[in-house]
Amino acid sequence: MERRTFIDAVIFAYAQIFFSNRRWFGVIVLCASFISPVIGIFGLIGALVSTLLAYGLKYNQERIRSGFYGFNGILFGAAAAYFFQITPLVAAVILVFLVIVFFAAAALEHYLATAFNLPGLSLPFILSLCVFIIFSSNFEWMVHAAPPREVELAFQVPEAMRFYFESLGYIIFQPHFISGMIIAAAILAFSRVLFVNSIIAYALNSLLVHVLYPDPTPAFMIQSSFNAMLVSFALGGSLIIVSKKTTLLVALSTVVSLIFTIFFTGIFAAHSLPVLVLPFNVVTLATIYSLKFRQEHSDLVLLYFLPGSPEENYYYHHNRKLRFDRYRLIFPELPFFGEWTVTQGYDGSLTHRGDWRHALDFVITDNNGNEFAGHGTSPADYFCYNTPVAAPMDGEVVRIVDGLPDAPIDTPDLEHNWGNTIVLSHQYELYSSLSHLKAGSILVKKGDTVRKGQVLARCGSSGRSPAPHLHFQFQLSERVGEKTFAFPISQYLQQDKDGFVLRTFEIPEQGARVRNIEIHNGLRKAFEFRPDESYHFVCTSGAATFEESWSVTIDAYNILSITSSRGTTAYLQVRDKIMMFTGIVGNHDNALYHFYLCALSAPLGFIEQLQWTDSYPVSAAISLPVRFFPEFFLVFVNQLSADAEFCMNKVSNGETQFVISSRQRLRGRGLLRFFNETKEGSLVIRQDGEIEALTVRSNSDTFSAVRKHMEHS
């Protein structure tokens, strides 16, 4: 076992208690747990014992490192030392029980995860502690300890404030104002959302308690407060993506948490058992579990990825929605070569209506928008006539209609609406249909397997076609003339006044001039990072110069990542003809992060003046000092955005290279209107696919990295 992983495991265990995944947070909680040193020591012993056991018994290393096994140990160790006077014998018993806690944690975690897909939270700790307390009640040598002495404060604080901090401290069995202060400060630094939640939950809980009890005991105040706060942490941002609705949920759960605190206090009092965090566990688990059964998960979204801070979760989720919601698992492209114009799109004014409204009609036009040369009285005058029609993606030919002649211009054949048609069947029960083909031009037969881009037939004007065009639709059966099904084109280029704009998983609109993107082997090589590849850079950041290397890995779930020697990891994927980064973890002062900025997504093909846009998660692009204040209001509104425009060109620097120029626009809205920062990135890629250099300039500084090619033996 590596010492570093072990230390991580212990520190992350402390951080996990408050749903944090930050080392510094763990260290602060660890410090805060030593205000009453004995309790702190036993907490630490708990963490060490649990973690060592997990290592010894060869549990999953990543899981151990995340601190899961340790954090129940901390709570148990601290609780045992809080409730009992420590003697050597008691200490020995605690050690034995720590083993029990560990097994309870391992078993419960697995059970909750597999049976209910729920986190284990601190249930193992509570169960073990109950066993411990009932066990101890049999022996007189196990003496209850007096609550730790309050640390004297040199100043007066209002009671409400004191309870707030003491409640926070009590979570790690350090019900001191100072512990609470330290923890509150850490929470504030870690997450404004959690901090605001804790205030809301605390305030509401105090109000309710005072309504129910004219004169509540401090113990009950603290007891109900920390449960309410923990629930607010869990449901208000840590396990659910924060939104306006989570705030309502926090308020509601505070009420429910109080009810269960009263309920459990009633039951447990009979056995002299402390209630501790049981209400929090029950309320959180029950809420999360019940939310899983909704038909729609568009709001109160349960966390579906590895958690960061609530703010990061929020930004990641919304960024993901913005970027990938429209993505599909299959990649249809446009069923032709060259540039075509959409003459009728979805919900068209002519025939794309009713059941057939999700269809596309295409023709070829010249630069002046004409569809034909000459008089336009014969189908052959039309530019699109007799051009190849290709398969939009891999599939099987399931239906063919052939033999219908081209209808004379402006005299559509109303009897044979669809004309000559090919229907293809694709994966996932999706079908595509290509109509008005030229008679006798069909090159495939029923049952043939076709590849994306394979020529199937020629464009014609058969059927209900006033002039040659291609009718293209997706549908859910092989029937010719089946009602249409809306399905996007995975990637295409749309002509813009000064170039082509890359569109992904969108539906071309009427009037758009569109074409497919063709793979360039160099760009493919550049962006198809292969496992075990390594890259070396010499970087300049401000005045500092350093070397950095990247290594590419792929995990068992096929998730591709690049890890920088400077501690940052970026996750990416290549889907069909587009490379895109899906996330980045780690610090920003390295080439990998700036590469992420310069190539958040990129096509594997080239055309002059190719442009596209994309968006970063706010937390990945805007620094904490800027985000800090607005994140207090994140539960109501997000005031920040981080978008980028990219443009790829060829540039000659001795030899010709691809250059992706990018402009990152970091902007504030509403009250933050004044915040407006722009970065300019430039990424140089050699034609043979070697990433050469990158530069990112902002107002204040410049980062640049130059590839260092290692000599191959």
Place this chain on the structure above:
Amino acid sequence: MDKKKYERPVILKQQSGLMNKFGSATSTQPMTDIEGVPVAELAAAYGSPLFVLSEKKMRDTQQQCQRIFRSRYPKVQFAWSYKTNYMNAVCSIFHSEGSWAEVVSEFEFDRARHLGVRGEHIIFNGPAKSAAALEKAVRAHSKIHIDHFDELYELIEITTSLGLKADVAIRVNVDVGIYPKWDRFGFNYENGEAREALKRIAASKTLRIVGLHMHIGTYIMSTEPFRVAVSKLVALANWLKQQLAIDLDYIDVGGGLPSHNTLKGQYLQADETLPALEQFADAITAPLFELESHGDAMPTLILESGRALVDGAGYLISTVLAVKRLSDGKRAYVIDAGINLLFTSLWYKHKMVPAQPTGVMREQANIYGPLCMNIDCIQEDASVPALKKGDRVVLMNVGAYTMTQWMQFITFRPAIVLITADGSPHVIRKAESLEYVMSLEEIPPSLRSLSA
């Protein structure tokens, strides 16, 4: 009412009794202006004879060609054939339409570089590349199309001594069953020479095979030869993939597409006998889909068309110098543009139209150029309306191989005017002057006194 124009009498052979199978006589509309600029004004401003080029026509034709080929194959690249017309302005127009440069000499290579064409966007063809030219091309990362083994060996030597790598293709000579059969360029496909050359290149450490090149001829009047030739290149590409595991970046099918000119041997008008460009495109692109396992990264199809793109955009304004009657009674005209400017008139029947209204009666006439040489005949037996001295005529479809093959013989070469897209004329090459022509000449001292 305008005064009626005088029409001088013409003598026509009586053809009673026999129906003309081509129907009624053709009548020609005069071409009074080119792209909206009156011919008379052009001639007055820039002199006669005068070459006039239309930017709009060049761009329209190039865009039409791109549209036709790109709607039939996913990756298409045009490379402007410099030898067809390497006037800087003309090249710039085609480059701005996205064309690369196709050059066949160091001179053309330098011209392309001078215009700022990227080295790798230059395709270097031809049977006679000097060592210096090859070195330049290697340094510029141009695509060198090797013509023969001696060139291949020389290129290996050059790249090895420079320590540089070069992207190369070979020109493949294929038998497509047409006459004349071109045999002198490239490595032969049928007898296996091409494969030997490719193996040799693959074995070299400095050359990278990026493409295959062919050029089956010029003014090919049928689509079939293209289909046959491209099929053979595809077979060779598949062989490369299987045997040498080489994926090609491109397949260059050269040029050779016809323009709208009618050849001298042709009976019918070219436009009536030639296949449409779409048909050529079908013949060229269809075999490419037989390329093996290129999957989504198909090689680029490169076309080196020149004639088909620029011929129709060129006009030659000329002036009738004399109206004559030959000894056999046949009408003849002497105009101020001859074979010195229209080398192409050796094989084309360039269409000639008057630049001002004429009578309707037409007669057979010989059109002679201004040279004091018997061969200077633009066209024999042209059917023209009656012209008189001083009339302007416009010779059509003269954009290709005229401004590069013209001769400074007996007289000066005239100006070239480009009518830009906005309809304004610009001189893109000045008329020659005595000073210019003599600037390179020197007289040995011993002869100087004679000239005094």
